[in-house]
Amino acid sequence: MTIKTVKDAINDALVQSFEEDKNVILMGEDIAGGKGREQYQGTQDAWGGPFGVTQGLYTKFGGERVRDTTIAEAGFFGAAIGAAMTGLRPIVELMYVDFAGVCFDQMMNQAAKVRYMFGGKQKVPMVVRTVVGAGFRAGSEHSQTLYSLYTHIPGLKVVAPYDAYDAKGLLLSSIKDDDPVIFMEHKRLYMTSCEVPHDLKPIPLGKGRIRREGSDVTIIAIQRMNLFAEEAANELEKINISCEIVDPRTYSPLDEELIFQSVKKTGKVIVVDESNPKCSLASEISSLISEKCFSDLKAAVIKITAPHTPVPFSPPMEDFYIPSTKTIIDAVKKLKDV
Amino acid sequence: MIEKEKINWIYKKIFTIRFFEERIKKIAKEKIVPGYLHTCIGSEAICVGVMAALNQDDWISSTYRNHGHAIAKGCELNEITSEIYGRKTGICKGRGGSMHISDFSKGMLGSFGIVAAGPAVVLGAALQEKINKSNKTCVSFFGDGAIHNGAFHEAAGLAKLWDIPMIFVCENNGYAEATATDWHLNTKELSDITKAYDMLSYIGDGNNVFEVYDITKKAINEAKQKNTPIFLEFKNYRFSGQYEGDTQLYQPQEEIDKAKQNDPIKLAKENSSKYGLNKNDLEKIINEAKEEVDKAFDFADTQPWPQPEDALEEVYVNYPVEINR
Numbered sequence: 256m257t258i259k260t261v262k263d264a265i266n267d268a269l270v271q272s273f274e275e276d277k278n279v280i281l282m283g284e285d286i287a288g289g290k291g292r293e294q295y296q297g298t299q300d301a302w303g304g305p306f307g308v309t310q311g312l313y314t315k316f317g318g319e320r321v322r323d324t325t326i327a328e329a330g331f332f333g334a335a336i337g338a339a340m341t342g343l344r345p346i347v348e349l350m351y352v353d354f355a356g357v358c359f360d361q362m363m364n365q366a367a368k369v370r371y372m373f374g375g376k377q378k379v380p381m382v383v384r385t386v387v388g389a390g391f392r393a394g395s396e397h398s399q400t401l402y403s404l405y406t407h408i409p410g411l412k413v414v415a416p417y418d419a420y421d422a423k424g425l426l427l428s429s430i431k432d433d434d435p436v437i438f439m440e441h442k443r444l445y446m447t448s449c450e451v452p453h454d455l456k457p458i459p460l461g462k463g464r465i466r467r468e469g470s471d472v473t474i475i476a477i478q479r480m481n482l483f484a485e486e487a488a489n490e491l492e493k494i495n496i497s498c499e500i501v502d503p504r505t506y507s508p509l510d511e512e513l514i515f516q517s518v519k520k521t522g523k524v525i526v527v528d529e530s531n532p533k534c535s536l537a538s539e540i541s542s543l544i545s546e547k548c549f550s551d552l553k554a555a556v557i558k559i560t561a562p563h564t565p566v567p568f569s570p571p572m573e574d575f576y577i578p579s580t581k582t583i584i585d586a587v588k589k590l591k592d593v
Numbered sequence: 594m595i596e597k598e599k600i601n602w603i604y605k606k607i608f609t610i611r612f613f614e615e616r617i618k619k620i621a622k623e624k625i626v627p628g629y630l631h632t633c634i635g636s637e638a639i640c641v642g643v644m645a646a647l648n649q650d651d652w653i654s655s656t657y658r659n660h661g662h663a664i665a666k667g668c669e670l671n672e673i674t675s676e677i678y679g680r681k682t683g684i685c686k687g688r689g690g691s692m693h694i695s696d697f698s699k700g701m702l703g704s705f706g707i708v709a710a711g712p713a714v715v716l717g718a719a720l721q722e723k724i725n726k727s728n729k730t731c732v733s734f735f736g737d738g739a740i741h742n743g744a745f746h747e748a749a750g751l752a753k754l755w756d757i758p759m760i761f762v763c764e765n766n767g768y769a770e771a772t773a774t775d776w777h778l779n780t781k782e783l784s785d786i787t788k789a790y791d792m793l794s795y796i797g798d799g800n801n802v803f804e805v806y807d808i809t810k811k812a813i814n815e816a817k818q819k820n821t822p823i824f825l826e827f828k829n830y831r832f833s834g835q836y837e838g839d840t841q842l843y844q845p846q847e848e849i850d851k852a853k854q855n856d857p858i859k860l861a862k863e864n865s866s867k868y869g870l871n872k873n874d875l876e877k878i879i880n881e882a883k884e885e886v887d888k889a890f891d892f893a894d895t896q897p898w899p900q901p902e903d904a905l906e907e908v909y910v911n912y913p914v915e916i917n918r
Contacts, residue, residue, distance in 0.1 A: 284770060284772075285770050285771040285772060288770075288771035288772070288842075288843055289771055289772075289773075289842060289843030290771075290772045290773060290776045290777070291772060291773025291774075291775055291776025291777070292773050292776075292843045292844075292845060295843075295845040298842055298843045298845065301771055301840065301842040301843040302770075302771045302843075323772060325738070325741035325742075325769065325772070325777050326708045326709070326738045326739065326741055326742055326769060326770070327741040327742055327743070329743050330741075330743075353706075353707070354707060356707070357707065357709075357742070357743070357744065391628070392627035392628030392629075392679070392690065393628055393629055393690075393692075394628065394629075394689060394690045394692050394693055394706065395688070395689070395693070395706075396692070396693075396705070396706035396707055397629070397692070397706055562904065562905055562916060562917065562918050563908065563916050564904055564905055564908045564916060565688075565908070567687070567688045567899075567903075567904045568627075568628060568679060568685075568687060568688055568689055568690030568693070569627075569679035569680070569681075569683075569687030569688065569690070569898065569899050570627055570679055570898070571679075571898045571899055571900065571901045571903075572687060572688065572899050572901055572903055572904035573904075574901065575901030575902065575904050575918070576904050582918075
């Protein structure tokens, strides 16, 4: 039995992919760190990215494949697209998803569209690894999730793993995938751990997961919200309310069937999303359920999201911003009484 | 010849910033405050020297490494500290935190967490000054890492094309995050990049507050006289890591030791008699600065936290629908 943190599971998936395919390369800001000071002992590979996730890759695979960049996302994202079209499998690191704005054109207008608009002759097998999430007291420009921003764009695939098992399995798949994939890592989950078999097979994109079986209420939880959904379910079990937790894991493609099956079973649904509410994954999933499972529903779908504000810095306000276990418990109780 | 009052101001500010940042480093170690902290130890002379050439109502933009700019621009020390502590009385009401210390009423357009976000915003303020035939000076601070970013280049190109007399101030502190500047530059001198825009540029010693002041003052006059943007590169050394908690493995000890010989505070002290300050004057200023910093931290410590629901305020100027949880 091997217990791994999300951070180490991602590193393992990267190492394995580098070993399996010589076309896999990694580009990003300080993904090694210490560039320009290699002559001093101990300065190479000084960072491994701001969270240390890519540590060791530079030493193992060298600077030709593990490339530190300047602070020029539009440049190296564009380069990843060209490299991907011509045979490499680039992984680029967007240090925080909040920096999406400075290189969004590359993903929205080039990576997502070249295959379609140029007659299906080319493919863009690249992965954007990025860090999302509030709860780090990192303020408005380093704390967003922005899941729906990428999910909205046809041509992009979006993955957001909750635990180390899924992180490894889904990253292996994302790197092998022939389409551009946005792989979102939650900063508050990096140090959480679970069992990850050494020989874990890639987990196909578009397959969700039932994290807890139950019969009264379905909770569809997005990434870190699985933690609060689980806490809520444990509490509710004590008063004989049985919750089923569905973790879609990938948002484009979305495992609609898995969601609909659970809705058919319970007829009562809560969607929990850390993002802002407008045009969010919560609203998308809720609308799909209303459209496709109307006759199965015993009550309107409840969405639990952040409010329509930027992420505030100060702890009391940030804690208020993030959906909580208590909000989920209250919503479940409300539905149970229906 | 600099007037006595300004010299005292310069000394007071430069020590205040150093003491403030040393205190921040200490509380970062003790994990007293939430979130990311980026201190500017080694940048004091640039913050103070540039600001000495500005009026309070001139416009600046800063970055996530902003404490020194905010202090030098005249933001209230109590409010800065309270913000870093996440308190309701903070300069941004607890919504911004250390990375976004900024007070519009003191001429700060913003402290942006996105690299190279500032120059274009300052360009816009300078355009406004031009259109309204006002004469406020507009300065954008950014680090050497920002010069590879498209947003910087687009702002530089427009500023030159539109004859906008703004000042680009690049703090070349030796590192872009954990990457050495001498590795990431493609040109011999950083400021050579302005050649593409045929923009005037000057290089100065960013450790010498009086040189920074002098160059900035001249640049502002020249920019306004010639109706042209000017790029200033001040060279210094980032003694702090990228953020507090950074292991700084990539900054070799011998490099730090060498840089310490040109520490801006050390130079300021050495130059004090040249600027008419005797030992007692200097000591008095140092004590005052220390005392003010201590008071600000004591103040912050006693300030109330915001209410959770305060998070919902001021998203818009005007929004006909109530924002709630």
